[in-house]
Amino acid sequence: MASPTISVKSTGVTIGQAAAFAGVTVKTVRHYHQHGLLNEPQRDSSGYRRYGSADLLRLVQVRTLASSGVPLAEVGALLDADAEQFTAALADVERRLTERIADLIARRDTLRQLADGDRLLLPGRALAILDRLTDLGFDPVYVASQREGLVLARALAPKFFDIFLTQLEHRLDDPQFVALTKRGWDARSWPPDDPRIDELASDLADNLLANREHLTLPTDYRPRSDDATRYGLINHHLEDHAPAWTRLNALVETKLRAAGVPIPYQ
Amino acid sequence: MASPTISVKSTGVTIGQAAAFAGVTVKTVRHYHQHGLLNEPQRDSSGYRRYGSADLLRLVQVRTLASSGVPLAEVGALLDADAEQFTAALADVERRLTERIADLIARRDTLRQLADGDRLLLPGRALAILDRLTDLGFDPVYVASQREGLVLARALAPKFFDIFLTQLEHRLDDPQFVALTKRGWDARSWPPDDPRIDELASDLADNLLANREHLTLPTDYRPRSDDATRYGLINHHLEDHAPAWTRLNALVETKLRAAGVPIPYQ
DNA sequence: GCTCCACCTTGCCCCAAGGGCGGGGTCAAC
DNA sequence: GTTGACCCCGCCCTTGGGGCAAGGTGGAGC
Numbered sequence: 001m002a003s004p005t006i007s008v009k010s011t012g013v014t015i016g017q018a019a020a021f022a023g024v025t026v027k028t029v030r031h032y033h034q035h036g037l038l039n040e041p042q043r044d045s046s047g048y049r050r051y052g053s054a055d056l057l058r059l060v061q062v063r064t065l066a067s068s069g070v071p072l073a074e075v076g077a078l079l080d081a082d083a084e085q086f087t088a089a090l091a092d093v094e095r096r097l098t099e100r101i102a103d104l105i106a107r108r109d110t111l112r113q114l115a116d117g118d119r120l121l122l123p124g125r126a127l128a129i130l131d132r133l134t135d136l137g138f139d140p141v142y143v144a145s146q147r148e149g150l151v152l153a154r155a156l157a158p159k160f161f162d163i164f165l166t167q168l169e170h171r172l173d174d175p176q177f178v179a180l181t182k183r184g185w186d187a188r189s190w191p192p193d194d195p196r197i198d199e200l201a202s203d204l205a206d207n208l209l210a211n212r213e214h215l216t217l218p219t220d221y222r223p224r225s226d227d228a229t230r231y232g233l234i235n236h237h238l239e240d241h242a243p244a245w246t247r248l249n250a251l252v253e254t255k256l257r258a259a260g261v262p263i264p265y266q
Numbered sequence: 267m268a269s270p271t272i273s274v275k276s277t278g279v280t281i282g283q284a285a286a287f288a289g290v291t292v293k294t295v296r297h298y299h300q301h302g303l304l305n306e307p308q309r310d311s312s313g314y315r316r317y318g319s320a321d322l323l324r325l326v327q328v329r330t331l332a333s334s335g336v337p338l339a340e341v342g343a344l345l346d347a348d349a350e351q352f353t354a355a356l357a358d359v360e361r362r363l364t365e366r367i368a369d370l371i372a373r374r375d376t377l378r379q380l381a382d383g384d385r386l387l388l389p390g391r392a393l394a395i396l397d398r399l400t401d402l403g404f405d406p407v408y409v410a411s412q413r414e415g416l417v418l419a420r421a422l423a424p425k426f427f428d429i430f431l432t433q434l435e436h437r438l439d440d441p442q443f444v445a446l447t448k449r450g451w452d453a454r455s456w457p458p459d460d461p462r463i464d465e466l467a468s469d470l471a472d473n474l475l476a477n478r479e480h481l482t483l484p485t486d487y488r489p490r491s492d493d494a495t496r497y498g499l500i501n502h503h504l505e506d507h508a509p510a511w512t513r514l515n516a517l518v519e520t521k522l523r524a525a526g527v528p529i530p531y532q
Numbered sequence: 533g534c535t536c537c538a539c540c541t542t543g544c545c546c547c548a549a550g551g552g553c554g555g556g557g558t559c560a561a562c
Numbered sequence: 563g564t565t566g567a568c569c570c571c572g573c574c575c576t577t578g579g580g581g582c583a584a585g586g587t588g589g590a591g592c
Contacts, residue, residue: 016568022421026569031550046558048569057414060421068380069373072549090377097374101367107335108363111356114334148323155288155326282539292540297579312587314540338578533592540587546580558569 012041012050021056022063029059037062037076069097126150129168136178142185170213177214180204188242197244201251208252209259278307278316288325295325303328303342335363392416395434402444408451436479443480446470454508463510467517474518475525 019026032038041055051059058079065075070093078089113123122130130150133143154161171177180203187197208214285292298304307321317325324345331341336359344355379389388396396416399409420427437443446469456463474480 014569025550027550027552030571035549046569048558053418056421057418060417063421064380066549067373068376069370070377090380094374094377097370097377101370101374104335104363104367104370107333108360108367110334111336111360111363114330114356151326152319152323155322155329280540291579293579293581301578312540314587332578535592536590538588538590541585543583545582548577551575553574554572556570559567560565561567562563562565 011044012052012055015049015051018051018056018059022059024063032059032062032072035072035076037072069093122147122150122154125165126154129165129172132172136172138182139185167214170211174207174211174214177207177211180207184245184248187244187248190244192243192247194244197248198251201248201255204248204252205255205259208256209261215261277310278318278321281315281317284317284322284325287322288329290329298325298328298338301338301342303338335359388413388416388420391431392420395431395438398438402438404448405451433480436477440473440477440480443473443477446473450511450514453510453514456510458509458513460510463514464517467514467521470514470518471521471525474522 013021015026015029019029022029029038033040038055038058041049041051044050061079062075065078066072070078070090074089074093078086081089130143130147133146134140138146153164171181180200183200184204187194187200190197279287281292281295285295288295295304299306304321304324307315307317310316327345328341331344332338336344336356340355340359344352347355396409396413399412400406419430437447446466449466450470453460453463453466
């Protein structure tokens with residue numbers, strides 16, 4: 001009747017029509033059947049599903065909740081719940097959606113900080129140090145390897161990363177240290193038993209020991225069992241490239257250890 | 267060496283240590299290997315993977331991009347790209363992230379509008395009509411069936427939903443129509459061949475034809491091929507529940523059609 | 533030497549919400 | 563009678579890993 005009263009037509013519509021009415025694909029409707037959100041409607045003589053108005057009503061309800069972000073697994077229980085449970089469950093769904101949104105926003109913010117390709121993966125203070133190395137006349141290859149070292153340091157020892165940067169800043173303020181480091185870079189092509197390596201190692205150790213701010217540790221530092229592993233990985237990164245460095249490192253470490261410098265600065 | 271220079275340790279760390287350093291699970295690292303984001307490192311004599319600092323560097327880079335929301339499928343190409351491509355690709359990733367965020371926020375907003383459980387799935391104007399039905403003394407069961415009819419109407423014929431509501435508002439302003447509708451509700455228990463049904467059908471048709479605003483159509487209305495199907499489903503929803511309604515509907519439809527009323531109001 | 537425990541290896545199946553494809557049956561129109 | 567649009571079912575694919583199984587290894591304590 002044309003009044004507000006309502007009632008069912010016998011045959012019903014096919015799955016494609018039902019899907020089009022609800023604004024979804026046929027596949028989606030079958031998916032809802034498989035997961036028990038929608039009862040299978042009657043089938044006609046050739047096995048086609050035939051949807052009546054009650055089936056469509058349910059489909060529309062399921063779709064409304066699903067497209068509002070309610071997980072399918074919860075839609076069924078939600079539609080069968082009373083008003084109180086319904087409201088509480090919706091609030092919970094909304095809370096989870098808000099969490100996901102906040103997470104994605106945080107990721108996007110992180111992403112923005114990486115947007116300068118050449119300066120990938122490092123914060124501004126570290127980038128300033130790399131720029132300074134370039135200004136001091138270091139080989140671009142050396143600067144690139146330093147960038148790798150900083151990326152590694154940041155990931156492996158985030159707690160000490162700032163201290164690590166502070167040390168580097170102090171060291172680069174010292175012209176003698178800068179000169180020795182440049183000589184260390186030249187040493188990559190020396191044979192491992194070159195006597196100049198012994199001399200350079202002594203000079204480096206003397207410089208570090210004479211300038212305690214080059215070796216500053218936080219006052220509350222307590223060595224952890226894997227600190228040595230972590231610092232070892234950072235310090236020895238790229239040692240492959242030059243056998244001379246392996247020896248230079250070993251010599252400097254021995255001298256510092258003899259002077260009582262704690263583990264992370266071996 | 268303790269200077270900024272960097273170099274490699276021979277043995278390397280196990281997968282568990284590498285994962286812990288990068289803040290991920292062992293499974294995740296193996297996952298990255300499987301998808302070619304990370305080369306397989308050297309194996310030791312017992313087949314364990316051994317990660318050197320270069321491997322860790324790569325792992326850290328992959329992880330940084332992945333946890334910023336870059337799809338894994340793009341991380342590899344991104345890390346091998348030059349600065350220009352890198353920047354462009356990151357901007358694209360950021361755009362997609364922003365899209366997803368907007369989508370989730372829209373879902374959450376929709377969700378909020380559903381938050382009153384008893385009034386599920388309908389806008390305020392439709393809810394006002396339902397409240398009015400209650401105030402007019404309609405049976406709660408009738409009101410509930412009307413709610414279902416409105417949900418269905420909204421989904422099946424969104425373009426006409428507002429017009430549908432306007433019609434209902436007009437009809438409820440007419441005390442005679444209200445009285446006839448209540449009598450129609452009582453008719454659910456009559457036998458289908460009850461002569462009172464013929465009488466009621468005549469009265470309903472006369473009322474509708476005498477009040478053209480009860481049947482208002484948009485002036486630019488052009489029937490579409492599936493309009494009849496859609497309106498049929500809405501009008502006949504629940505006809506199952508009372509055989510008398512089937513006959514009442516059919517009689518009213520015939521009378522209206524005879525008077526030249528177009529399809530959606532049959 | 534023995535055992536325990538934590539760690540490593542590979543391989544297979546699982547999640548959410550469907551998409552795509554393939555082989556086959558059906559309906560309506562031309 | 564044939565074409566095109568629709569329907570059926572079932573299998574594999576997606577993202578970013580998680581869980582579990584069955585078996586090998588390494589170091590510590592007894």
